[in-house]
Amino acid sequence: MASLSQMKNPLLVGTAIRAQLEHEIPRDLPLEKDFKEGSGYTITDHIDELHETLCKNPRTLELIKGLTHALHGFARQTKLTHAEWAATIDFLTRAGKISTPARNEFVLLSDTLGLSVLIDELEHPKPEGCTEGCEPGPFFIAEPPIIKSGGSLSAPGTTGERMWFSGSVRDTEGSGIPDARVNVWQADGDGLYDVQYSDPNIANDRGCIPTEHDGTFNYRGILPTAYPIPSDGPVGDLLKMLGRHPHRSSHLHFHITAPGYDSLTSALYPSHSPFLGTDPVFATRKSLICELVEEKDSKKWKEMGFEESELQGVSRIWVWKFDFVLPTVKQVEDLKKSIQA
Numbered sequence: 001m002a003s004l005s006q007m008k009n010p011l012l013v014g015t016a017i018r019a020q021l022e023h024e025i026p027r028d029l030p031l032e033k034d035f036k037e038g039s040g041y042t043i044t045d046h047i048d049e050l051h052e053t054l055c056k057n058p059r060t061l062e063l064i065k066g067l068t069h070a071l072h073g074f075a076r077q078t079k080l081t082h083a084e085w086a087a088t089i090d091f092l093t094r095a096g097k098i099s100t101p102a103r104n105e106f107v108l109l110s111d112t113l114g115l116s117v118l119i120d121e122l123e124h125p126k127p128e129g130c131t132e133g134c135e136p137g138p139f140f141i142a143e144p145p146i147i148k149s150g151g152s153l154s155a156p157g158t159t160g161e162r163m164w165f166s167g168s169v170r171d172t173e174g175s176g177i178p179d180a181r182v183n184v185w186q187a188d189g190d191g192l193y194d195v196q197y198s199d200p201n202i203a204n205d206r207g208c209i210p211t212e213h214d215g216t217f218n219y220r221g222i223l224p225t226a227y228p229i230p231s232d233g234p235v236g237d238l239l240k241m242l243g244r245h246p247h248r249s250s251h252l253h254f255h256i257t258a259p260g261y262d263s264l265t266s267a268l269y270p271s272h273s274p275f276l277g278t279d280p281v282f283a284t285r286k287s288l289i290c291e292l293v294e295e296k297d298s299k300k301w302k303e304m305g306f307e308e309s310e311l312q313g314v315s316r317i318w319v320w321k322f323d324f325v326l327p328t329v330k331q332v333e334d335l336k337k338s339i340q341a
């Protein structure tokens with residue numbers, strides 16, 4: 001184990017380390033044991049000992065310990081080769097290079113490997129009867145424009161067929177939750193989100209709708225269509241290798257918050273959409289698939305709040321209804337404890 005004088009000796013330590021020692025002196029340890037596969041003391045044991053001795057944050061220690069065990073276990077189980085690991089590092093490097101503020105390849109990787117949905121299930125387990133959740137995907141914006149219930153989510157000229165969404169946010173007893181914040185975002189009738197258009201700063205097909213006193217809300221919008229997740233990068237290549245496609249079913253995204261309740265990130269799917277059973281990001285659930293109704297009575301369209309200018313050439317309005325059920329924070333905490341017990 002090196003002494004402080006050894007650490008500062010210019011014969012033993014280069015300029016870069018000596019400069020760093022001006023600010024922080026690292027702790028050194030004696031090398032007592034060699035590690036070897038199959039010897040009863042492996043690299044996994046050695047790295048555990050090192051981290052347990054040096055790491056001061058228990059949660060960091062727990063996370064890194066779990067990660068190194070999983071990675072080492074993966075290498076042992078698959079007899080991973082240098083060439084295969086180099087290809088993996090090249091894959092991750094390409095994922096980093098293709099990522100931009102508007103497109104994060106690592107989010108796609110997490111989603112397509114089912115990790116995002118698993119983390120959501122672990123952090124937000126749903127008591128019986130509560131609406132199931134899923135990951136927000138890459139197009140979530142935390143503070144979209146506020147839109148009063150009954151308003152329009154879509155700008156004039158937005159591509160797609162007209163849709164009227166009517167819903168409510170309720171507790172597990174069935175009571176409406178007033179002033180819950182319903183953040184909605186969706187693709188248009190061409191399968192594109194507002195941020196994918198030439199001016200990504202113009203919000204469209206998204207908004208935050210506060211619920212009415214009885215927990216209900218509704219809005220006028222556009223029926224979304226199916227679209228592919230970005231597939232021109234390494235994640236797209238991986239999906240091809242796995243025989244999978246990148247296409248997501250049509251859907252509406254929701255992120256719902258209310259004081260005292262566990263926040264819900266979820267999405268709803270029309271039963272007519274393709275790709276429900278092969279979702280590349282594993283976000284579809286049977287309970288989130290909705291039967292839509294085509295309303296052809298123009299008198300009803302006015303009752304929904306549609307204006308004359310929105311109805312040019314319209315022959316039907318798609319009516320989409322859904323009631324969300326949110327658990328309280330305490331219900332979720334109690335459920336987590338019972339799952340761990």
Ligand SMILES: [Fe+2]
Pocket residue numbers: 137139187251253
């Ligand atoms: Fe989406």
